[in-house]
Amino acid sequence: MKLQIVPARTGFLWVKLGIQAFFKQPLALAGLFFMFMATVSIASLVPLLGSLVALALLPTMALGLMAATQEATKGKFPTPAILISALRAGQQGMRSMLVLGLLYAVGFLLVLAISALFDGGEFARVFLLRSPLDESATDQGLLQRGMLVFMVLHLPLSLAFWHAPALVHWHGVSPVKSLFFSLVACWRNKGAYVVFGLTWFLVLMTEGVIVQLIAVLMDEPTVLGVGAFAMTLLTTSMFLTSIYFTFRDSFSADVLEEPAPDAIE
Template identity: 55%
Template sequence: MKLHIVPARTGLEWVKLGIRAFWRQPMALAALFFMTMAAMSLATMIPLVGPAVALALLPSATLAMMVAAAEAVQGRFPTPAVLLVAFRTGRQRLRDMLVLGAMYAVGFLAVMGLSALIDGGQFAQVYLGGAPLTREMAETPAFQGAMWLSMVLYLPLSLLFWHAPGLVHWHGVPPVKSLFFSIVACLRNFGAFTVYGLAWMGVFLLGGLVISLVAGLLAVGGLTSVVGGIMVGAAMMMAAMFFTSVVFTFRDCFEPPEQPQSQALHSSPPDSAPGPDGTV
């Protein structure tokens, strides 16, 4: 496995390719993203351990979207079967993905625990769905301090797990090593990931502006009943585009794995995804 160093402008290409790949199969990719979020939401309802189980599912959900995006750019229709791709590639890979999910849950809960030292756990309870957010609560210095601390601590956690699902699934890298290789790849390609993050911020801001304008026009026209649904649907679609782009960051940061052709259908290795110029 060889690490690639890419120029900063590649970050913008990742965003473009993610959006382009999404619009190849928009209904399928949006539906798959919705199903992954729905599964995680249902997991939170499990008594006592629900939030931890939902967090542990995130690496597998990310991998499912990566595989679905790779399927879309290869001209195949991503079916709901890709949601289980992390659990269908052998006992060893299954165990590694479960370990990876458990490590992510522990890391995220540790971040929330540290934030609780500032505000007594109010932010953690709101973020994990255990308490409603009020304006008075959001304006308190303690709550804001906990929120900013969580954001700062979550960044290295995100970099640790950014490439980890793909490394475990496509390269067979053990979970702990996948975290190391993931953060090294992100840091060595810091320029590209900075451009990538800024570009997505611009996309979300522009999308939010357009959605707000459309919602305002609908409200003026007396269609306030559909405004909420449109805003939620548009937000989910933009989030699905973001997750669709993740596979391109992985593909350009690592040497393509060698896989038997028989595994291609269910694994969809990213080496066959289109390059920065859009070619296959």
């Protein structure tokens, strides 16, 4: 495994490749995304413990969507079982992915705890306990402040886990080292990742304008809400699909194939 430095314009290419890959298997990839969301949502229904389980599952599910994208680029139809492919890659692979999930959950809770210092724990309470919003906290701007702090601190956490699941699964890197390598890759290719993020932002804004125009032309206000929701889900699916290409081009390897169980144990 070797880190690759790519030009900033590669960020636009990642978006393009993600969209193209999605439309090679749109039903399969959209379906897997909805299964991913449903799994996390169902797990989160259990107060406190459910949220922790959902957080710990995120790296595994994210790897599953990357593996599904890899299959789609080969012209294959990814099945639902691919979402847990990381847990089926032998005992060592499963253990490493579970450790990675635990690290993410701990990191996420740490960020929540820090945000609680700025809003009295309102945002953390809403997230973990699914409690209704405290109107007094909202009026005073405490909740917004806590959310802002959370978003700022969650960014480096997200970057650390951006490539980590794939590094653990496809390259056999240890969970802790994978976090370091992921951060380094994002930093060294920061130009490409900035272009990547800005391009997706422009795609989302363009879709919003199109939905608004359609709603105005049809004189149907409900079209705006339904259309915006549908476009957001579609764009999120394509965004998650494009993440595979950010990993593929940031690290060099002979072949990015799913390892055999006996090869990693």
